Amino acid sequence: MAANSRLTIAVHALAWMALAQRQGRDELTSDQVAASVNTNPVIIRRSLGDLRRAGLVSVRHGAGAGWSLTRPPEEISLVEVYDAVEREPLFGLHRTEPNLECPVGRGIRPALGSVYGGAEQALRRELGRTSIADVLRETLQAK
Amino acid sequence: MAANSRLTIAVHALAWMALAQRQGRDELTSDQVAASVNTNPVIIRRSLGDLRRAGLVSVRHGAGAGWSLTRPPEEISLVEVYDAVEREPLFGLHRTEPNLECPVGRGIRPALGSVYGGAEQALRRELGRTSIADVLRETLQAK
DNA sequence: CCGAAATGTAATAAAACCAGTTACAGAAGG
């Protein structure tokens, strides 16, 4: 699995926005976020665009524009971020249809689908236990 | 995330081997497994090779060779299969080092590491609740 | 109302990964 870093980038952006907010800066541009994440501003705009579509951040256009959180960071859980930025299921099924003349080939896809669904639920449940505020607190504790 | 199908292929192979075993065929060649999964025998040999290194199957070489389970299918849990075939962590950290002059950039990686570790544990715990025998039973129930 | 500043998005590129395929050396049973 080519593990992507979409969740990492989105959480980093949100945590940084939460810290800036605490310091009185309610809005950040994609350039400012990109400077902390150390990537290209377009990557940040794409990621924050996903979060905007999920209702987690809002944006103002034009000159003096910027991004801001729509909720206090205590009320943004990582599962919402996960759902906002991650589209693919965790495990892929067969790329080509299995042999339907084999009893295993016939029935395995729904069986796997239910197992995979349960595993994803467990993952999402665990992510739901952590908020952006939690991540920020742990981040600032690291000396 | 380009979700790969390694877990699917490995579980399919093991379920098929479990069914064959129940029918008196203790050994299968990679060609026979590939016929059910509907893929190339080399893919199966690579997958079963991972499972062999994890101790879940054994192989005999040469003419009349084949693969067999080393344990009853009730005692093979999906988390063992997952660990055998999946090397990458679920979520990638930053591809390039974040800006260490930013307090968030400095501390976020260990913070995310601990969150991601917990999420993976939850996933693995859930996968541990299902065995190859469970998958086979559900597979055969699907009409 | 004009210009500056910022977003949204398309197009492109390089790197990585995945599934599939061919090929072949090596092992081992008969």
Place this chain on the structure above:
DNA sequence: CCTTCTGTAACTGGTTTTATTACATTTCGG
């Protein structure tokens, strides 16, 4: 010894990911 099958390397086509450039669009501030 010969046949069969594994183990693995090499390569291919396709997809994904991150990064980058470019530009039309939006809107604030003066």
